[in-house]
Structure formats: C-alpha cells, structure tokens
Amino acid sequence: MSRLRVLNPDADRLKEECGIFAVHAPGHDAARITFFGLFALQHRGQESCGIAVSDGERIRMHKDMGLVSQVFTEEILATLPGHMAIGHTRYSTTGASVKRNAQPVSCTTMTGDITVAHNGNLINAHELRKEMEAEGEIFDTTNDSEVIAKLLARETTHDLVEAIRNVMQKLRGAYSVAVLTPKHIAAFRDPNGVRPLVIGQIDGGWVVSSETCAFNPVSASFWGEVHPGCIAVVDEKSARIEQGVEPERPAMCMFEFIYFARPDSVMYGTRLYNARERMGEHLAREHPVDADIVVPVPDTGIPGALGYSRVSGIPFAEGLIKSRYIHRTFIQPDQRMREMGVRMKLTPLEENIRGKRLILVDDSIVRATTTKQIVRLLFECGAKEVHVRITAPPITHPCFYGIDMASRGELAAAKWSIESIREHIGATTLGYLSIPGAVDAVGRPKNEFCLACFNGDYPIAVPEDVRKDVFESPKTGAFATVTSGQARLEFEE
Template identity: 40%
Template sequence: MYDFGKDKLKEECGIIAMSVPNDKNLAKTAYFGLNALQHRGQMSSGIAVLNDGNISCYKDFGLVTEVFNDNILSLLKGNLCLGHVSQDQNATVFSNNAQPFVVNYSKGSLAIAFNGGIRNRNAIKAYLEKNGSVFSSTSDSEIIAHSIIQANNENIVDSIRYLLKTFVGGYALAVLTQDSIIAARDQYGIRPLCIGKVDGGYVIASESCAIDLVGGDFIRDVMPGEIVILKDGEIKSYETQTRIKKASCVFEYIYFARPDSTIDDVNVYEARAKSGKILAKEHPADADIVIGVPDSGTPSGIGYAEGSKIPYCGALIKNKYTGRTFVEPSKDKREMSLKIKLNPIKRLIDGKRVVLVDDSIVRGTTMKSLISNFRNAGAKEVHLRITCPPVYNSCDFGVIAPSGSALIANVMPIEKMAESLGADSLGFLSLKGLIESLKGRDGFCTGCLNGKYPVFETTNVLLSKFSGGKYE
C-alpha cells in the first residue's frame, strides 16, 4: 500500500495566536489565518479562546473548513485566541493528539500549540512520569504542559525559559494562559514563527501569509531562543540566552511554506524562482517547454524557463478540490489518485521535449507515475530537474519523512534513478546552488540533504535540575 502524502517530506503543524483586547470574536479571524496555514497540516484543526478567565477549545479531525462552521465559531468568544492545524497521523487515532492541548491544574488552565520535534522527548517524558505525571496522548504538547506544571514557577515565562534550555530539537510553540499569549522558538530557529500587528493588537503565526490573511502587517520573525508575550494589546520580548546559531529548516523554502510567505528575511517565491534559474545553469537541457509541478514547483519551473530561455508551459493542472489523499489499496487506484490530482494537458505536451521541474524526490513513486502520464500524453522526451539536492536522511525536528532506507537516493545512484523513474535525464540542484538561492548565506539546517544537523545528539541535559523548578 502507498500513501501519496508520504512521497513528500511533510511539515507537521501550523500555529496562529492572537491578542486583541477589544475584539471578542477572534476565533472567526483565526479561522481565516488557519486556512492560510492549511498546507502545514490537514489531519486535525483546533481553536482555543480565553473569555473572562476561562479557556474554551474546540478541535476535531479534518480540514479547517470541515471542523468549523459559523455556529461553532460564534460560541468561541474571547479576545485571546490560539489556533492549530496538524499533520500528525496519530491525531486520527488518538483524539487527544489534536491541538491546542488544554490542561487544568492547581494554578488554572493552559492551552498549548506546538510545531516541531523534541529529540530528548523520551527522557523528559520518563522523568515527568517518574515524578507523577500521567499522559493521555502521544503529543509533545502534553509533555510541554506537564513540564510547565512540574517546574512550578510563579511566572510561566520562567518555566518556558527553562524548557528552551532543556528541550533539544527544533520547534515553535504558543501557550494561551489565563491572561496572555506566550510564544517561543527553539534556540536554532529551525521551525518558523513570526509576529504581526493587527488593528488593536498582535498576531503570531507560523508563516507571514497567515498574518496577511487576517489583515495584519508583518513586523518580524521571532528570533531563535526568544520568548514573546502578548498581553493587554501590548507585546514584550525576552531573550533566553540559549541561542547558539540560527539554522532555519531549508525545506521550508524548498517545499513546506507557501510562496507568499517570507521566513527569516527570505521570500519563499523569490528563493524558489532563483533556485530554478541556478538549476538551469547547473543542469541545462535541450527541450521545447518547461513545466513546473504545482504548487511548489511552479515558481522554480518559471525560474528554470527564464534561466534556460526555454518557454514555460502551464500544462500540468492541479485539482484544488481533491482534499486529502489517503492510502490506496491497489495500483490502479493509486494511479487514478495521481491523475485526479495532477493531469497533463495532452495538446500542449504531445510530441514535445519536456523539462519537468519539481522541488524534491523522496521515494520516487509519485514521480514515476507522473512521468508515465507524460509519456502517455505524447511527450517525446522528459528531462527531470529537481530544485534541491538528493534527500538522504530523515528528520527529528517536526518533519514527517520516511526512514533513510525508504529514500530513493539511498537505494540507487542518480544515473540509475533516472532510468528507474522513466526520465531521459535527471539533474539535482547542488547544495551550493540551493544556498545561493537563499541569499547565499549561512544559517540553515540541511541535515536531510547532507547529514549536518545543528542538533545531532542529545546535549548534556541535567533533568534533575527540573525538580528545582527554577530557571538557572
């Protein structure tokens, strides 16, 4: 069996948090922000609000438009709001895995939304269980909740400071308390998080496109290791002094993020278009047309066409209304699922030599079927061009990815890969070219491409300090 969603690396979650003192209908606004982040997770959706000191939350399996309607949103009254979309497949099995995760304890209530991965989660969870915590889900948000509770600080900010120092990995999180929103980004800035201004308040989101959609103005990215507090229409920032070196996830620019987002001062569309131009220089092709695979491959395809002087042709149509694609039980149904999602226009392809540009190859199953469809549509030649280096490694920082043995780059050399996929030629963008497309500077995690992760082994975390409950 094969799940088409697993033939790409997948981001696990998207977060939006808002504080607008004079607006008790923030859930309706956050709904639109979550729609802008839907590409980051299609398994479950949720919104929590604070109203008169009480946290209310509604969450369920499905897309934002499937989970929420006007009646539900009208019941979620509050001027502090926290929303989340998730790609966690466990959320369809364990309903408690859907976020935001709400917990009640002796000092009140918290709602937590999390995006990322914690490398030392098992050690932290074991410590918490040893000291009395009982878990009802497999969500990292619940680990964060129990960590805050056991830290037992008077100020939650101090607890979160300690978390940033203790939790090893790549993540962004937002916590709805009984009077504020507290948001933070890991010390490397692997997972994205940004700040915007809305009329009368502030918004924090995984991507700037969500700020745009709720009518806000982008201010800046949350810095690695920074804690941001939204309270009473004001914003405060705390440096945790745990920042080591910025290492934004390179796949945000390659595939995860929407092209209308800007992350850490790099516009996603511009980066993809530039990667296509560089790819045209590194791997030229003698062809008649260039076609980008929608959606992330489209700007790269346009860039390749500009760089190669070969006309761009939008001859691959993506059906926007297919929703989520789950495991299909037969080869025929798998192929039909792909045709429903991506259908080539035969009149534009028949007899043509095609350069097909996509963002990545993970397992290769979908690409093999897509090239076969191009052949059936009459393509004379298909030259495959990929705007990132081969993917050799999995990820522990909030990315859903196959194991290393399931990655096609680990199974065969590039020359054999082209033959296996049915392409006349195959070219991958070099790592140097990829970094050049990202303004040519350092500050990116490229572990899935070259094995160089900013955090590779669990650092010397003294969990015994946790019992002290104070930030040191």
C-alpha cells in the same frame, strides 16, 4: 483530448508537521481571527485542527480531526468567545493521527489553566516523558506537545516568562510554541530556530504565526521574527520579547524555503516565491539541456520552472493540471480504484505534451514513486523526451525535526546513485539543484540553515533511539491505524 488518468502528486511528498497561530486583540473575536489564520496555514497540517480562546477569565477549546473548514462552523465559533486565542493545524510526525492527539493541548496547573500549540519535534520527548511518568504524571495523548504543556503546568512560578524559560532549558529539538493562559498569550522558539515563527500587529493587538501568509487574511502587518531562543509575551498591558535561552547556531529548515512554506510567505527577509524562482534559475545553469518546453509539477514546481525557463530561454508551458479540491474530502478511493492505479489530483494536458521534449521541474524526490508515475504519464501522452530537474539537492538522510519523510532505507537518493534514480523513474536525464545553489537562492550564509537531510550534518544531536512512534503502545497504534485511514487525505502508494 486529455486522458482521464489522474495522479496524486502529493502521495510521495514530505509532510510538514504543524502550523500555529495566536492572537491577542482586545475588542475582537479572537476565534474568528484564528480561524482565518489557520485557514491560511492549512498546508502545514491537514489531519486535525483546534482553537482555544480566553475571555480573560476562562479558556474554552474546540478541536477535531479534519480541515479547518470542516471542523469549525459559525455555530462552533459562537461557543468560543474571547479576545485571546491560539490555534493549530496538525499533521502527525510524533503520535498517532487520532482526535485526542489534536492540538492545542490543555493542562490545569497550580496557577490556572494553560494551553499549548506546538510545531516541530522534540528529540528528547521520550526521555522527558519517561522521567515524568516515573514521578506519577499521567499523559492523555501520545504527542510530544503534551510534554511541553505538562512541563509548563509543573512550574510553580506565577511569572509566565520565567516558567517558559525554565521549560526551554529542558527541551531539545525543534519547537515553535504558542501558549494561552486566561490572561496571556506567549510564543517561544528553539535556540536554533529550526521552525519559523513570526509576529504581526493587528488593529490594537498582536498576532503570532508560523508564517507571514496568515497575516494578510486577518489584516495584520508583519512586525518581526521571534528570534531563536526568544519568548514573546502579550497581556492587557504590553507586548514584549525576552531571551528565553541562549541562541545557538541558526538552523532554519531549508525545506521551508524549497517546498513546505507557502510561496507568498516571507522568511529570512525573502519572499519564498522569489527564492524558488532563483532555485530554478540556478538549476538551469547547473543542469542545462536542449528542449522545447519547461513544465512544472503543480503547484510547488511553478516558480522553479519559471526561473528555469527565464535562464534557459526555453518557453514555460503548463502540462499538468492539479485539482484544487481534493483536499476537501474525506472520502477514500475504493479498492477497485486503488487496484486500477487511478490517482487523484493531476491530469495531463496532452495537446501541450505530444511530440515535445519536456523539462519537468519539481521540488523534491523522496521515494521516487510519484515522479516515476508522472514521467510515465508524460511519455504515454506522447512526450519525446522528459528531462527531470529538481529544485532541491538529493535527500539522503531522514529528518528528526518535525518533517515526516521516509526512513533512510526508503529515500531514493540514500540507496541509489543519481543515474540509478534516473533509470528507475524512466527520465531521459535527471538533475538536482546543488546545496550551494539552494543556499545562494535564499541569499543567506550556509551556516544559517539546517541542511541535514541533504548532508547528514544535524545541527541538534539526535540520539539513536529517536523515532516517530516512540510513544505508541500497541493499543494506541492499532487505534491510530484505523483512524488515520479515515483522516489521511492522500491516497497511499
């Protein structure tokens, strides 16, 4: 019998900031299409979500805390008529987890309403905001996306491309942005292309998405990437792509390939599932070990474990089962459950584990707290040996481009040697994929990736004072603490 003890494997994971989606489809219900697009992008943000639509004259919007399926009902979608829409799923890395920070963000401008949805992190948002506040601008939210919306709102030109181009010249950092006006949708991407952004075609119209996985559910087909520094604009007459700012060195986030993006998405022309299998294959070559079975930490460790198994010849076997439904509740564990150390989401298959030498494949180690719990659980279930293999290089530096990870002092690989981490998590052996192994698995040159959290080489310079809560006042911070307690879907360590 499997034990009742369960773990939450996501409590110690890196968290993606946001997913964005946009559609321009004459004759279609854009809010409904966006709902299903956001549903496919739910993994990119689970704190809040929103949809803004236009019927060609007026923009309407609904947003709230919660998952897409919790925030939108048939009744709410019926209040959002129109053939153009943008949508957003959010996990906060800048700004508190409160309803007013949910996106899209809306502004009234001299030339009409404008609504913005943003994935990424501006490293000069604080600076821009201070300048604008000094000029009398009042901000309603504490997120950096409002800075983009307000900058667009200040533009006096009626040419949307020109307005976006002017704004892009002021922004520094990672941004993939969708924009809705009463008559257009537009999308633009930072000159390094840190966060993904793709375009698809849909029955007489166009869609834009963070990932291609949102295309299949809405019957859209992949058309191409929005290249770094580019602006895509769609109106009643045409769809076109223009250069917004000069592209710089490409720096797509390597963690999109390793873990964040859905495995069925395609990035840089590579199906991520296959790239992750190849990461497992490289890992088997770099860190071979004699064992009985290869066990993934579900779900993201599965393709890597299959790759490891294929190259090593050691059979793949499930040893941990993940609950599929935990993300669908806002109910928090009570204090007694916390004190008992009970975690949700992972249950061990004791029959597959007992007496075996295991190779445990996972995609990353951040603080090492969860890996330690999983290793302990496997030994408690009778594993003879647990060899941990990670399909990412050691994370030694924090991210400033839209991924919520621990501060440098909390990152296991920043403060400990590999041997110390092995000892800390109680594994028999520990091996990480090398940077060349990760790059080779995706199949593009090393200089086309951001690898900063692995090697400290930041493609966009980061000022010293940049940090997550740069906009937080004591008042909003206190409010955020209370509200995020209800909204946070993981159980904290």
